[in-house]
Each structure stands twice: as C-alpha cells, then as structure tokens.
Amino acid sequence: MKKKVKRIVLLVISVVMIIIVSVLLWDIFRTISTEAGRIEFRDRILELGVPGCLMLIGLNVSQIFLFFFPGEMVELLAGMCYGVFGGLLVTYIGVFISTAIIFWLVRRIGKASVYDLIGEDKIEKIENSRLYKSRKAEWILLLLFILPGTPKDLLIYVGALLPVNAPRFILLSTLFRFPGIITSTIAGAYFARGNSRTAIIVYVVTFIVSLILLRVVSRKEEIREIMKINKD
Numbered sequence: 001m002k003k004k005v006k007r008i009v010l011l012v013i014s015v016v017m018i019i020i021v022s023v024l025l026w027d028i029f030r031t032i033s034t035e036a037g038r039i040e041f042r043d044r045i046l047e048l049g050v051p052g053c054l055m056l057i058g059l060n061v062s063q064i065f066l067f068f069f070p071g072e073m074v075e076l077l078a079g080m081c082y083g084v085f086g087g088l089l090v091t092y093i094g095v096f097i098s099t100a101i102i103f104w105l106v107r108r109i110g111k112a113s114v115y116d117l118i119g120e121d122k123i124e125k126i127e128n129s130r131l132y133k134s135r136k137a138e139w140i141l142l143l144l145f146i147l148p149g150t151p152k153d154l155l156i157y158v159g160a161l162l163p164v165n166a167p168r169f170i171l172l173s174t175l176f177r178f179p180g181i182i183t184s185t186i187a188g189a190y191f192a193r194g195n196s197r198t199a200i201i202v203y204v205v206t207f208i209v210s211l212i213l214l215r216v217v218s219r220k221e222e223i224r225e226i227m228k229i230n231k232d
Contacts, residue, residue, distance in 0.1 A: 060094030079188020106160035
C-alpha cells in the first residue's frame with residue numbers, strides 16, 4: 001500500500017512539474033526567439049542577481065527530472081546569461097543536484113517509482129540487457145555521457161538501476177557531461193552577442209563529431225542495445 005501511495009505521489013509531482021516547466025520553457029523560448037528578446041532575458045536574469053542564478057539552476061534540475069525535454073536549451077540559456085564558463089558552472093550545479101536526487105530516489109523508493117516516467121517495459125529491457133550483466137557496465141554507461149546528443153538524463157535512471165557504485169557514478173556522470181555542456185554554453189554566449197551564425201556552426205560541428213563518435217562506440221553490443229531501448 002505504501003509503495004502504491006509513493007507511486008501516486010511521484011506521478012502527481014511529475015505532472016505538476018511537467019506543467020510548470022512547459023509553461024516556463026514556452027514563455028522563455030518565445031522571448032529568446034529574437035535578438036532583442038535574448039538581450040532582454042539575459043538582462044532580466046542578471047538584474048535578479050542570486051535569485052536569477054537559482055532560477056536557472058532550478059529550471060535545469062526540473063528539465064533533467066523530465067528527461068524528455070531537451071537539456072541543451074537550458075544549457076544554452078545559461079551560456080547566454082553567464083558566458084561560457086559561468087554558464088558551465090551554473091549548469092554543473094543543476095546537473096549534480098538532479099543526478100544525486102534522481103539516483104537516491106530510484107535506489108530508495110525502488111524501480112517501481114520510475115515505471116510511470118520511463119515505462120515498465122523499458123526497465124525490464126534494461127535489466128535483461130547485456131549492459132546490466134556486464135562487469136564494465138558503469139564505464140560503458142559513462143562513455144555515453146561523454147558523447148553530445150546521447151540521452152544523458154535518461155541514463156541517470158538507467159545508472160540507478162544498474163549495480164554501480166553510487167557516489168562514483170554520480171560524480172563521474174556529472175563531470176563526463178563536459179563536452180555537451182561546454183558546446184551549449186559556447187553557443188549561448190555567441191547567441192547573447194548576436195552572433196547566431198557562429199553559434200549554429202558550433203552546433204553543426206558538434207553534431208557531426210557526435211555522429212562519428214556514436215558510429216565508432218556503437219560497435220559495442222551493450223551500447224547498441226541501450227540506444228535501441230531509448231528509441232523504443
């Protein structure tokens with residue numbers, strides 16, 4: 001009975017978060033669709049000071065919980081507001097907090113807690129996959145965090161379901177996101193300066209490199225399997 005109540009509470013919280021984040025992101029993306037809007041948004045966040053920074057961190061945490069929203073957009077906003085390295089720091093804080101919370105929740109409440117978010121069929125596929133049974137499961141999974149474009153937020157849930165060391169996985173999965181985060185914050189910094197062309201070039205180059213790297217690493221059966229589970 002307790003588990004059922006926990007699942008219902010988690011589902012309600014998730015729905016509320018989806019609504020809140022959707023409204024926030026829609027309003028923000030509409031604002032930054034123009035150069036004037038981007039400048040206005042950046043100035044508004046900077047004027048708020050610490051609360052503005054906390055708002056971006058909170059937005060990042062919410063987005064990672066709801067992994068089906070593209071995380072790159074929040075990272076882009078961080079780069080627009082605080083520059084390349086300031087945006088990197090703000091994003092890393094949000095990533096670390098959300099990774100730790102998600103990992104703890106899945107381990108503490110159990111896999112049933114994520115059935116409504118991920119789907120019971122996906123969890124069963126993960127548990128029956130070669131990755132779950134591999135001795136190198138942790139490092140294979142961490143390799144996917146390095147590659148831009150892979151479903152990193154979903155991989156947090158996957159990692160929590162695998163027999164991996166919790167503190168090490170939380171720390172390394174956060175650090176290994178560096179290539180993807182730095183790409184987005186660089187693009188965001190260029191967008192803030194009105195240099196959209198360079199920002200687009202950064203994303204295109206990253207996309208091409210990601211495709212090449214994915215082609216190489218997907219030769220491992222465990223990685224092909226987990227990527228296929230994500231698409232299903």
